[in-house]
Amino acid sequence: MSAPLPSPPRRSVGALLTRRTGFAILVISLTVPWLTLAWLVRNERTVSSPASRPAVAPTAPAVPPEQQDGREGNVHVTSGRWGRLESTRVVIEPPDEAIAFEVAVYDYTSWFFPGYTEATLDELFVRADLSPTETAYFRDASHWVIEPTLIRLDVSKAIIVGLRPATRRLLYAALAVFPENLAQHSPASFRADSSEAWFAASGLTAHTLSVVRPLLYRRGDSLLFSDFLLILSDIKTPEQRELLARTLGRSQSQMVKLRLRPETDIDAVVAYWSTLQHRRNFEPMLRSLLRQSPDATVDILHLLPPTARSLLYTYAPPPESENELQRDCHWTSLNFNLHEFDERYRDVALSFQAYRTEYATVTTEPALGDIYLFVTVDNMVVHSCVHLAGDLVFTKNGSWEGSPWVIMLLSDVMALYPADNPLTLRRIRRRI
Template sequence: MTRYFLVLRVLIVFGSAMCVFGENQHFKLAIGARSRLISTPYGALPDSQFSEQDSDSELRQTHPAHDGPWGDLEYYIFYLQHPNTEDNAELFSEQMYWCFPGHTEAEAIRKLEKIGISKSVLQKNSYMSIVSKELRIVPTGRLIMTLTPEIRSRLRMLLRRWPEKNPYYAYPIVIESGDPVSWYTGAGLTLQSAELIRSLCYSQKGIVVFSDVPYVLSRITDPEERNSFLRSLFRTRTLMLRLTINDDSRLNSIRNYWAIDNRRKEVLPIFNSIAETRGVEKLDVIHLLPSTARKRLYTFPEKDSKIYCHLACMEFYGIVPEWRDVHSDEWADVFKTYFIPAKGDLQFGDVVVLFNQETDEPIHSTVYIADDIFYTKNGFLSYRPWIFMFWSDIISLYGFNEGTYAKVYRLP
């Protein structure tokens, strides 16, 4: 099967999302052409997005990955949903706010004026509050509804600088089909609620998103419809990976690929056992992950754990930093402390970090597994599990930020 490589300094476009790889990196990223189902963004995808035929045929089949040093790999798609969807409704406040850490009221207003929200409008349609010594601006429903898509987009670019304080702007809901009305009516919402969501949508690099989840919840009063909306937020699509071990001539090289970080003593017995057991040829890749990642994969974090992508990458190697609350712009130095720039082809365990080209702040980080599949934790919210995900879909979620580029790090 043909393999496609994304090489140094090439602009990569996935739909409307773009990623520029840093010129100081010397690596290749294997990307394969996928079916429509595989190439769509992950996240809260309602059943209605795919036809019944697509859903039945694709979700019940295994698909071959591209050939490579990782061996004969296959995958199938399945969905994860938080076990306590209704109980976790409290995770979503019904009060929308814009948080400005370290800002005075005057400073925050000036920044909002620059993106098109005037001081007079703010004074009439919002109020200020201080929560944990941080300024919050609470907009009224009238202000939320009168914002134009252009202003919503600029507001997101402003507030995403503080992702833990403004999670709905740092991690907006992606409407991959581009049609929020059909998406949400298919997920069980009324036409009125779906039209409300449509009016709140805006575009980021051609991708339709929305951020006003608390406001939507405040407008939906029917308990069953609220649960339908919450289920659409909690549901996550992921992959199960299996390795076929039936080629003795490649067995040693395949074992070497998966034996990162001096883990040969852990990996070799697994491969040997599979190879020597008659009738057993397939190995779930979860057994080849380091212990912490093996424990985390396909699970949801505790409610208040706030484990986000960068911490998940460190924990992949069993590194539990004391500075868990390090500011986002400091993570670049953290990666340099523990890793070195990667050279050559991507290897199992490489950490790929997406940066904002304007600020050089890390936007998202993820761990390479094989082919174009990564281990990732998308955001710190407790309804976001640790999952396997395609690179093209990660770009669909994070690559719509302006001037995104990637760097690759490896254990020394």
């Protein structure tokens, strides 16, 4: 495994600050990982080589014949050995302590292109179909800083604001590959067909929306936003700035209930949700509910292992210091079935070591606790989440404390990741 390149100093950042530390966390990072990590695979049982994988975006696993998935009105239903699960999508907003920020006027920002030459960067600009004004600006050598390992381009606010959506999408997709460009690498993101869905009931004024909407861009089924601090001084009031931060930080989750009916196979349900541990003590509760009512429900929260149960729908506290390692998706996946949290997995290197040495790839029917890895053709793992049942997964989309632990449809999680970069969905299971 190779570590990410360090982020060089920059003069302008797209950042949110926590109140307790004042530490810049570049752009709201609710829906994408806090950084992309290289997993140089040496164990064929864990991840296959890039040549053996198709260069396509991940697709959801095939649905087993005994599983039934569908919708009944606004309710998503999945049925199988785990019982009948009914879920509805809800939107969660971050807590106050996660959305504090400082307001400053930024008239430009810096873009970083590691490994680029002047010729390859010029090729990118040609593909971006720049306007004559943008072409002249980007080719002006006074805006370039050429270093041994990268090219830095200082870009004015006027140029950034004026980019056409297609141009912004292409340029930001190129920037997103590199952790140095955290504004594009970890943008605010929301799965929606239109900005109206993202900003619904937000309280944002027409003026605020007129500032933000031209800067939105799309990847796959998600809308993204990368220029928070660049435009923050254009938002007129503190109230509107806070509402904007809270809205951009919205996260989607599924509220899931187990439906109990006379035909429910309680033994099968208990066996499924006890897969990773001794027979759970929720069996008496399920049988009691069924005796009291022929049509009862119980929150899936009560079926989860202890650590996951304590995390679901909650937020992590702000870090104590700038150097404190956060609880990201990998910490979440590896702690899912533990009785006590193992804080070693805040260290990404240890998380990846655990994936390599303690887990193996599986292609059989998914089981409770399996881990999905989102892997690029270069063996970069960009996210992990935990299989629950059917097409439901347990996930934390980012390390920022404004990113909650939630249940999502696997297809919704996949929609949060750039379709421009081919990904493979790899499922691994702890070795016995």
